[in-house]
Amino acid sequence: MSSDVRFTDFKSDKQPTWCPGCGDFGTMNGMMKALAETGNDPDNTFVVAGIGCSGKIGTYMHSYALHGVHGRALPVGTGVKMARPDIEVMVAGGDGDGYSIGAGHFVHAVRRNVDMTYCVMDNRIYGLTKGQASPTSRSDFETSTTPEGPKQPPVNPLALALASGASFIAQSFASDALRHQEIVQKAVEHDGFGFVNVFSPCVTFNDVDTYDYFRDNLVDLEDEGHDPTDYEAAKEVILDSDKEYQGIMYQDENSVPYHEQHGVTEDMSEIPDGAPDDAMDLVREFY
Amino acid sequence: MGGESVEVSEAFSFTGEKVLHNMAEDLNWAVGGEAGDGIDSTGKIFAQALSRAGRHVFTSKDFASRIRGGYTAYKIRTSVDRVQSVVDRLDILVALTQRTIDENLDELHADSAIIYDGERSWEAEIPEEMNAVDVPLKSLAEDAGGAIMRNIVALGAACEITGFNVEYLDEALEKRFGGKGSKIVENNKAAARAGQEYVQEHYDLDHLGYDLETTDNDYVLLNGNEAIGMGALAAGCRFYAGYPITPATSIMEYLTGRIEEYGGHVVQAEDELSAINMALGGARAGARSMTATSGAGIDLMTETFGLIATSETPLVITDVQRSGPSTGMPTKQEQGDLNMALYGGHGEVPRFVVAPTSIDECFWKTIEAFNLAEKYQTPVFLISDLAMSVTEQTFAPETFDMDAVEIDRGKLVDDDSVDEWLDEQGRFRAHAVTDDGVSPRAIPGTIDGAHMSTGLEHDELGRRTEDQDERVQQVDKRSRKVETAKEDENWEYREFGDEDADNLILSWGSNEGALAEALDYLEDDGIDVRVISVPYIFPRPDLTDEIEAADDVIVVECNATGQFADLIEHDVLTRVKRINKYTGVRFKADELAEQITEKLSEEVPAQ
Incomplete structure (x- = not known):
């Protein structure tokens, strides 16, 4: 790992095809800066991306990466980290990837508390399939598949994480570059599963949850004097559906990541040239 | 005949005309009762005792998908010669329930002995031709220290009936209960002796003519799933992700507690979608990784097959086949997933499909699967089946010679x-x-x-x-x-019988053992056959010459449609005869010999 890594080292030479103005640009920049600031470099970093506009991030970043199956980014990241505790794992996806098709994995990744970072680019819409309701769309949000709105409450991913026993819950806004980077950086540094829901506006298909909307309504928890180690206070802001918050809602200071709980500390890529020396003991067990 | 008279039900259709083939050489023994009666561990103790006596053992299980109740049995076939199949004959049965007797009536014969507890509430209905051996299992166990040992009392009784030295049972009891302290071990030994002595005192069976020979051979006793797990460890597998499903779970259970010794880890995922993606992550991170599943689990995993192939990730995916479709018969045998392994997934997915044909081959083929996966950076499907996964068989320890294990990591690059x-x-x-x-x-x-x-x-x-x-x-x-x-690579088949025979039998998966033994029956009837057992489904050996050289070709498999037969017909552009079994029960050697004889007399299907 070199000490002079710049965040641009995490940039690939592929130009993003995201729409101009897409929130994903800011989200990705903050992620790259957070990785560089925490002393990582592309050769010791593994990025897992899901499917959707957000999933393209693996192409635009430079690192070891897998762009996988829709909804399964967290399991892949889990496998990478368990096999290689020495590797920094960053998982990225959208609200559809994480809270719809991958919702089952989200719950369990949270409670497993594997030491990795999960950034969800939440634009409250399906962008790549050109504008259908997502699990975080408002109940009256009209789309091609929900002409009168989904008529069901949006998923509250922060509450889902809290209920699943999360050790780090945060929310950021792609356009507030400094705060976004700072929050992702805290998630990377966190000993355990660092979850950041990033407001990442879709400029093409979502005319409700826009940059202007978030700029006008975002409340920064830091300005509110919120103490992220206070579980009750965290619960309150997470369940407050009247406001859009930015900041670290909750952080368990005593978080013990999965690899420490389970003693998974070895680099599993290293194996002997033949069977292990004492392998005949495995056979003798069957006497 | 010894012991008290028993009531005989008129419903019994038993005729006493069982063919007692090889009776002198092998003993077929079973313990049966309800799930929760400790049937499995009782059977395993007896199997281990026989193995300690230098006898070969081949076991099978009847079980249902429930925790308590129902009917479950553990069956042992034992001989000083290698045994690799079940047969349609039961000589000694420890019956904890009437249903155990009823379920096995077809296999029992006039010289069979049935050990039961006459003090229990059910009234045993045992055909009068058989040897009913009433032993107060529970009372004797209580005297020895606890009712829980009643099955051990029955094992002692079984030793006496067959003239098998109860001291071999001691060794197995030490292995089973050694961790629980010497008191428990001694109580169990006492319980076994109580059963033995009771039979000695109350019955005059003269060991039913049995003389169970012992040898100095040291055997190990393991099942197919344990062989796969051990193969994975030998091959350097360090990461396993899975979701519990019968009959694949015991691979995960085997690895848990052992893989850690080598710096590895087993993770229980939230579902099979996650399990295969976790394993994929482990593999991309450089660890030799595996997942295993069965039934609907492989359907869920199918989603990721294409990704493994296009991302060129080395991954071993084990499917321990069980009866389908859908939930099917989850605890029953079937070889119905061959097409799924070959074609599962949208688009065109390059892959290897390896299907071990015996328990020892489960070990070697697992190692081979890991090498193929890393050399070619592809998904490798390791296809086993329920019969192989639950069957325990004895082997000389050298069968699993760890010095012969070779690791090939393919084109792995380093910093230079x-x-x-x-x-x-x-x-x-x-x-x-x-x-x-x-x-x-x-x-x-x-x-x-x-x-x-x-x-x-x-x-x-x-x-x-x-x-x-x-x-x-x-x-x-x-x-x-x-x-x-x-x-x-070598895509060789395994061969038995007469190489020059006009009759060719083809098989895949666990049918090999029954076929190898069926050869003896056929030979007795003067029928020569050549058996080819194919462990590679894709790529697979070219069998054109072998098939053209034969007059009759029969493909044997445990499914209804003949998936392997279809492949062979497609490869060689000729029609083959088929023997298919999809009752949920594996082939038995004697039954198979009969069906082959019958099939040989039939016309070849039209082109």
Whole structure:
């Protein structure tokens, strides 16, 4: 790992095809800066991306990466980290990837508390399939598949994480570059599963949850004097559906990541040239 | 006949005309009762005692998908010669319930002995021709220290009936209960002796004519899933992700507690979708990784087959087949997933399909699967079946010679060799188009090896492309890996019987043992057959010459439609005869011999 890594080292030479103005640009920049600031470099970093506009991030970043199956980014990241505790794992996806098709994995990744970072680019819409309701769309949000709105409450991913026993819950806004980077950086540094829901506006298909909307309504928890180690206070802001918050809602200071709980500390890529020396003991067990 | 008279039910259709083939050489023993009665551990103790006596053992299980109640049995066939099949005959039965007797009536015969507890509430209905051995199992167990040992009392009784030295049972009891303290061990030994002595005092069976020979051979006793687990450890598997499902779970249970000794880990995922993706993650991180499943689990995993192939990730996916479709008969035998393994997943997915044909081969083929996966960076399907997964069989320990294990990690690059594979801009060509189709593989941490892999079609660097030339290059390169493997690897079959026989029997999976033993029956009837057992489904050996040289070709498999037979017909462009069994019960040697004889007399199906 070199000490002079710049965040641009995490940039690939592929130009993003995201729409101009897409929130994903800011989200990705903050992620790259957070990785560089925490002393990582592309050769010791593994990025897992899901499917959707957000999933393209693996192409635009430079690192070891897998762009996988829709909804399964967290399991892949889990496998990478368990096999290689020495590797920094960053998982990225959208609200559809994480809270719809991958919702089952989200719950369990949270409670497993594997030491990795999960950034969800939440634009409250399906962008790549050109504008259908997502699990975080408002109940009256009209789309091609929900002409009168989904008529069901949006998923509250922060509450889902809290209920699943999360050790780090945060929310950021792609356009507030400094705060976004700072929050992702805290998630990377966190000993355990660092979850950041990033407001990442879709400029093409979502005319409700826009940059202007978030700029006008975002409340920064830091300005509110919120103490992220206070579980009750965290619960309150997470369940407050009247406001859009930015900041670290909750952080368990005593978080013990999965690899420490389970003693998974070895680099599993290293194996002997033949069977292990004492392998005949495995056979003798069957006497 | 000894003991008290018993009531005989008129409902019994037993005729006493059982063919007592090999009766002198082998003993068929079973313990049965309800789930929760400790049937499995009781059977295993007796199997281990026989193994300690230097006798070969082959076990099978009747069980249901429930925790308590129902009917479950553990059956043992034992001989001083190698045994590799069940037969349609039961000589000694420890029956804890009437249903155990009823379920096995077809296999019992006039000289069978049935050990039961006459003090229990049910009134045993045992055909009068048989030897009813009433032993107060529960009372004797209580006297020895606890009712829980009643099955051990029955084992002692079984030793006496067959003239088997109860001291071998002691060794098995020490192994089973040694961890619980010497008091428990001694109580169990006392319980066994109580059963033995009771039979000695109250019955005059003269060991029913049995003289169970012992040898000095030391055998190990293991089942197919344990062999797969042990093979994985020998092969350097360090990461296993799975979701519990019968009958694959015991692979996960075997690895748990052992893989950690080698720095590895087992994770129980939230579902099979997650399990295979976790394993994929482990593999991309450089660990030899595996998942195993069965039934609907393999359906869920299918989603990720294509990604494994296009991202060129070495991964071993084990499917321990059970009866389907849907939930089917979850605790019953079937070989119905061959087409799924070959064709599962949308698009065209290059893969290898390896299907071990015996328990010892489960070990070796698992090691081979890991080597194939890493050499060719493809998904490798390791296909086993329920019969093999629950059957315990004895082997000489040298069968699993760990010194013979070879590890081939393929084109894994390091910090130095990575340079050869960088393009002019210093980017790693993870999907480089090569003559043999195999690209270099850099794992995280390798300096300058950073790259993306994806389920999207991609260029050499792993970046998305829809360029027609690049698409064709990548598809061809992935296919070329299979072609290279066809050339470079051994895709041999296993063979038994008479090489020059006009009758050719083809089989895959666990039917091999029953077929090998069926040869003896056929030989007795003057029928010569050549048996070819095929452990490689894709790529598979070319059987054209063998089939053309034969007059009659019969394909044997545990499914209804003949999936392997279809493949063979397609390969050789000729019709074959088929023996299919889909009752949920494996083939038995004697039954198979009968069916083969019958099939040989039939006309070959029209072209």
